[in-house]
Amino acid sequence: MTPPLLTVSDLVVQYHRSGAPPVRAVAGVSLDVGPGEVVGLVGESGCGKSTLARAVCGLTAPAEGRIDFDGTPVRPLGVRRRDPALTRVQMVFQDPYGSLNPRRQIGAQIADGIRTAAERGEKADGATPQQYLTRVGLPESAAGRYPHEFSGGQRQRIAIARALAARPRLLVGDEPISALDASAQAQVATLMRSLAVESGAGLLFISHDLSVVRLIADRIAVMYLGRIVETGPTAEVWDAPRHPYTKALLAAVPRADGAGVLPTELPGDVPDPAAPPGGCRFHPRCPVAFDGCDREEPQLIAGGVACRLYAA
Amino acid sequence: MSALEITGLTVDLPSGGQILHGVDLVVEAGQIHGLAGESGSGKTMTGLAALGLLPRGARTGGRIMLEDAPADLLALSPKELNSLRGKAISMVFQDPSTSLHPMLSIGRQLTDHLRHHLRLDRKTARARAVELLTQVRIPNPEAALGRYPHQFSGGMRQRIAIAVALACDPKVLIADEPTTALDVTVQAGVLRLLRRLCDELGLAVLLVTHDLGVMSALADTVSVMRHGRVVETGPRTRVLTAPEHEYTRALLDALPDHTPTGPVDSPRSTS
Numbered sequence: 001m002t003p004p005l006l007t008v009s010d011l012v013v014q015y016h017r018s019g020a021p022p023v024r025a026v027a028g029v030s031l032d033v034g035p036g037e038v039v040g041l042v043g044e045s046g047c048g049k050s051t052l053a054r055a056v057c058g059l060t061a062p063a064e065g066r067i068d069f070d071g072t073p074v075r076p077l078g079v080r081r082r083d084p085a086l087t088r089v090q091m092v093f094q095d096p097y098g099s100l101n102p103r104r105q106i107g108a109q110i111a112d113g114i115r116t117a118a119e120r121g122e123k124a125d126g127a128t129p130q131q132y133l134t135r136v137g138l139p140e141s142a143a144g145r146y147p148h149e150f151s152g153g154q155r156q157r158i159a160i161a162r163a164l165a166a167r168p169r170l171l172v173g174d175e176p177i178s179a180l181d182a183s184a185q186a187q188v189a190t191l192m193r194s195l196a197v198e199s200g201a202g203l204l205f206i207s208h209d210l211s212v213v214r215l216i217a218d219r220i221a222v223m224y225l226g227r228i229v230e231t232g233p234t235a236e237v238w239d240a241p242r243h244p245y246t247k248a249l250l251a252a253v254p255r256a257d258g259a260g261v262l263p264t265e266l267p268g269d270v271p272d273p274a275a276p277p278g279g280c281r282f283h284p285r286c287p288v289a290f291d292g293c294d295r296e297e298p299q300l301i302a303g304g305v306a307c308r309l310y311a312a
Numbered sequence: 313m314s315a316l317e318i319t320g321l322t323v324d325l326p327s328g329g330q331i332l333h334g335v336d337l338v339v340e341a342g343q344i345h346g347l348a349g350e351s352g353s354g355k356t357m358t359g360l361a362a363l364g365l366l367p368r369g370a371r372t373g374g375r376i377m378l379e380d381a382p383a384d385l386l387a388l389s390p391k392e393l394n395s396l397r398g399k400a401i402s403m404v405f406q407d408p409s410t411s412l413h414p415m416l417s418i419g420r421q422l423t424d425h426l427r428h429h430l431r432l433d434r435k436t437a438r439a440r441a442v443e444l445l446t447q448v449r450i451p452n453p454e455a456a457l458g459r460y461p462h463q464f465s466g467g468m469r470q471r472i473a474i475a476v477a478l479a480c481d482p483k484v485l486i487a488d489e490p491t492t493a494l495d496v497t498v499q500a501g502v503l504r505l506l507r508r509l510c511d512e513l514g515l516a517v518l519l520v521t522h523d524l525g526v527m528s529a530l531a532d533t534v535s536v537m538r539h540g541r542v543v544e545t546g547p548r549t550r551v552l553t554a555p556e557h558e559y560t561r562a563l564l565d566a567l568p569d570h571t572p573t574g575p576v577d578s579p580r581s582t583s
Contacts, residue, residue, distance in 0.1 A: 044495040044496075044497060181351050208495055208496065209496075211525075249497065252496040252497045252500040253525065254523075254525035254530075255528060256525045256527065256552055256564065256567055257528055258528050258548055258549040258550075258552030258553040260528065260529065260548060261528075261529060262504050262507060263496070263529055264500060265497070266497040267501075269468070270465070
């Protein structure tokens with residue numbers, strides 16, 4: 001088996017606040033992404049999935065634990081320019097309106113990516129911005145135009161083209177489709193998958209939309225309040241979820257089957273990550289919590305679920 | 313007569329030309345009428361037109377008849393419209409973090425229009441506000457009145473926004489993407505709330521959403537819009553399972569999990 005491209009072990013990321021204890025946005029997460037593998041990370045807002053993505057790219061410094069990319073630790077971004085080795089990790093951000101420079105032509109922005117790859121000392125493959133645009137399904141003539149001339153879905157394609165131009169070995173998508181129209185979401189997500197897999201890169205795809213993640217991911221990791229509660233092959237997690245939280249998430253997705261079935265509500269709100277509940281973090285909302293769940297914190301067992309129901 | 317009847321609505325914007333080319337919609341009391349379509353199809357504009365909230369300089373044609381209104385809403389003066397907005401017809405917007413005023417307490421936002429429209433005194437308005445917050449299931453409603461929007465989560469804020477919209481017992485509620493900014497688990501709660509309010513209060517709801525899953529869960533009747541026109545209208549089950557228009561079919565085919573039967577046999581209740 002090939003060694004994983006990205007290894008996150010026992011990662012803790014904290015946000016410091018003045019006059020208050022720090023918030024542990026990511027509280028001990030371990031995760032692998034292999035070359036050519038698509039891992040979907042899902043969870044509600046505020047569960048720490050974006051923080052995890054930022055830490056993987058070196059945008060946020062971890063408090064504990066380590067992140068290794070291709071065998072070397074990821075150093076957080078400082079005031080100096082980014083370590084060239086780390087430009088092999090590229091990110092596609094949530095909001096294509098904010099992540100593209102409105103005053104520069106599309107072609108020039110994609111050329112930045114190509115130059116990044118060249119600066120790593122890699123042999124250029126001669127691909128032009130126009131070719132990258134074609135790969136994401138846009139006309140070559142788009143290179144001379146500006147971001148405001150495109151729709152949200154097209155802009156996200158441009159952002160993907162720019163990330164791919166740097167020839168990444170790992171692509172990180174932080175909610176890359178949530179700002180898009182429903183009709184564009186599935187298209188952009190499958191495009192990201194096929195382009196990443198084609199180039200042999202790993203893809204860490206973060207989304208709160210389970211139905212899209214299911215479509216493109218090889219493996220799913222479900223995050224709740226800073227911890228991964230369940231992980232496994234997509235089909236297994238989707239067809240036979242084990243953790244009560246995963247079950248609740250899946251039951252809450254309304255399906256366009258015309259049956260008029262109201263989705264099941266998960267009562268309560270996500271607790272404040274600054275003061276997580278003791279024991280299992282999910283126990284106050286868990287429909288099947290039993291004696292001891294409020295005291296013992298379950299660990300992620302070999303089967304890929306962190307719940308006392310499945311404790312060995 | 314139906315609670316809300318939109319006939320041949322056209323809207324011309326000074327910048328964009330005609331963006332609605334004759335929209336016909338009928339919303340019945342106690343029913344949720346879903347309006348689907350991609351962004352730019354004109355579904356939000358249709359909702360805004362019913363409240364007279366179109367951008368400055370917009371020219372309209374057609375008629376919007378409200379059961380309680382004296383005449384065509386499009387022909388009313390701003391003053392007459394003001395007496396209807398928030399009272400006979402009200403709206404819930406997509407993003408509860410911007411539709412609530414960040415610097416006014418929840419109590420103030422819930423009672424201002426009660427006192428204005430219904431001429432309630434402070435005490436009665438406050439009692440009504442507590443009742444409303446209870447109705448939308450905000451825990452500890454008395455204390456919530458003194459708090460500010462930032463002290464609530466997204467789902468709670470949207471519940472409060474719904475309470476604000478319902479305060480004066482409107483006959484018609486226009487909900488523009490009411491759950492798009494929320495997580496699925498929170499969305500489920502808000503969808504259930506809307507369904508319950510509609511059933512209990514006999515509210516006519518025009519639900520604008522691009523999410524066909526939400527549409528399937530909530531709407532009784534579905535209209536699909538494209539390029540400023542309604543291309544298909546029909547009962548929810550018929551439109552979502554046997555669409556007549558090719559555009560509706562294309563929308564359904566674009567869904568990531570479009571399988572006639574749900575692939576998960578997780579417990580789902582119908583209550």
